[in-house]
Amino acid sequence: MRNLKRKSILSIILVVFVSTVLAQTTPKISYFKLQDVRLSESPFKHAEDLNMKYLLTLDADKLLAPFFREAGLQPKSASYTNWENSGLDGHIGGHYLSGLAYMYASTGNPEILKRLNYMINELEKCQNANGNGYIGGVPGSKALWEDIANGKIDTGNFNLNGQWVPLYNIHKAFNGLRDAYLLAGNNTAKNMLVQYGDWAINTFAHLTDEQLQYMLRSEHGGLNEVFADISAITGDEKYLNLAQRFSHQYILNPLLNKEDKLTGLHANTQIPKVIGYKRISELDGNTAWNDAAVFFWENVTQKRTVSIGGNSVSEHFHPVDDYSRMLSHIEGPETCNTYNMLHLTKLLYRTSLESRFLDFYERGLYNHILSTQNPNTGGLVYFTPMRPGHYRVYSQPHTSFWCCVGSGIENHSKYGEMIYAHSGNDLYVNLFIPSELNWKEKNIKITQTTKFPEEEQTQITVHPRKTTRFTLKLRFPEWASNQNPEVHLNGKPIPVFVTDGFIGINRKWKKNDKVTLKLPMKVTVEQIPDKSNYYSFLY
Ligand SMILES: [Zn+2]
Structure with missing residues (x-):
């Protein structure tokens, strides 16, 4: 009897272990192909159009x-x-x-x-x-x-x-x-x-x-x-x-031991290595490598990142308790770093579904990446100085060929990649970017209309071929999380609650059903990570 019981406990532990392993390294959601997402009028669409012209002039x-x-x-x-x-x-x-x-x-x-x-x-x-x-x-x-x-x-x-x-x-x-x-x-x-x-x-x-x-x-x-x-x-x-x-063991081994040995290292040399550890873990099921990637992401985003979502000074990781160079140096966060951090974030979100990854992705995308293109010339930014009152330098489109020009011509070509995701009967709205989605598998088109962040809401219109039941999962961002969520369905308020960062609405959707999500904004302050007396105002 005792033995039997022990056996069943052991098998429960094994089942839990196996499912935890799978949970960490196999995708919980699928992103849509870029072919299924089209941007509508917005600063993102403008950046895409301008980058297309630039690509064709090269x-x-x-x-x-x-x-x-x-x-x-x-x-x-x-x-x-x-x-x-x-x-x-x-x-x-x-x-x-x-x-x-x-x-x-x-x-x-x-x-x-x-x-x-x-x-x-x-x-x-x-x-x-x-x-x-x-x-x-x-x-x-x-x-x-x-x-x-x-x-x-x-x-x-x-x-x-x-x-x-x-x-x-x-x-x-x-x-x-x-x-x-x-x-x-x-x-x-x-x-x-x-x-x-x-x-x-x-x-x-x-x-x-x-x-x-x-x-x-x-x-x-x-x-x-x-x-x-x-x-x-x-x-x-x-x-x-x-x-x-x-896979470079010199970087991997401390991360496996949850040790921070990053100070002084060239930042953008390391981030892609970690993306590799994460990607390999998806194929060989090695959860330790996945956890190393999560530890790295947490370290960089929590201790080494300023309010725009960028990191590094003069391309290098500086001490986490001393941001003085970040504030005085002309070479602030590098665009390639955020390009790579967003790619790592995309992989980590896919296997975890944790909304903290989307909160970071949104911050880095709107505040760093989108701003790294000159909206008139299409020239691209290498460093975004945090130095008060400083200026930025944009590339000359045909004579500057830095690393950040290379990652830049990719950045402004793929704004559709994270807006939506799906899993079974769930459709995730991750980002508030005006766009159209063709969910081919379900024969459903989705239109997202918003001027976010110029307005405090987004509207989703559903166009199913025929009435279809699915769950629409709207991201409720961390920055709005101390407010009560407010959702209207076809003009009338409906009761909703937030679970794991999302508001789920399950119903039989019919043509032209409209859902409006309010995104109440307010001004907050955020202290620089070394806790010195510098603050960013966030809206
Ligand atoms: Zn670069």
Whole structure:
């Protein structure tokens, strides 16, 4: 009897353990494809339109030039200047593929698709000419990767064998191919991506783990994430093994032990590594790596982030108890960091459904990302100084090719990615951005009308093909959470309550049903995280 009881307790514990493991690493919701979401008139739509113009004014042949040169082919044009011909050659070409893929998915614009297909076809020529799967603009690529493959490795934070962050550079091309396939359906890009993955396996195959970890001291973007993505795309574990090998233990191990060793480190070198730990945990079920990513996110957002949702001074994490440099230095939060923090947040929300992730996402999106584009020229921001009375510098669209220009042309192409999500019969409204959603699976269209944050409400209109029961889950933000939620259905108030950050309305929805959610705003103050005497006013 006793034994039996113990057994049943054990099996209950096991069931709980297994379901907790699954709960942390498998998605609880699905995001809609960007193709299913269209923005309506708003500052976000303006940013998208302007970024589309910018993408089309960029010269594809100039961006391709470094890839041609390294493949031993004659470039059709000279390279762009700035970071594009001084060592980081080709990094923008990779971001450009991603920016075009996001923009095509977000708008369906045929010119954008034509440009993307042109880029892929030209890069395929480079891959064929290289003959080993490689595609890259890193100066002296052939000799560099041969040396690395033979174990001749000399690493610094921002260089590898004397070249400027080549692993970071090739990560952009990997991402671009992945996005061209996943977002725009380009099958050539998929084949190229897989061959490129094989090149990586072959190139690093003979390095010991010690040699590889030494090499990973050099900034390498989120190579572990994209290798995990190749594994998910192909179903082949060998790419997941590569992703695990490419996970930098120096950063991972303290996070596994819940230790904060981030002060002084280059911020945007670390964030993509953590995205990779999280992505790998989704594929191999390793909850410890998931928890390491959550610990990192909590540390950065709670202790290292200012009110706009950005972090770092002069690209580095400063001491958590001393924000003086943040307030005096001309180089405040970097755009790439928030781009990557929002990506990490998107992954963490998908497997947890915790509304705190959306609260951060909203803050960073509205207050940092949206503001990093010059609304007239489309130029992009590197640093957003917190220094009182300071100004910001926007890129010159055809002569500035910084990292934040690369992440910038992606940022303003994908505003539809987090507005909605779904799970079974639940439809989540995460963000208050005017838009139209086509929930194809249910034959339902949704229109969101709002001038938020210029007005304190949003309105959802439901257009089902036929009367359909589902639960509409409206996010009730943390900043409104001390007020009573107020919802009108077809003009009449209905009783609602907030559960886990959402207001759920379950009913049989019919054509033109309208739900209005009030979003009462007020002015609050927020102290800077080091508790010195600086406050932000929030509205
Ligand atoms: Zn940057």
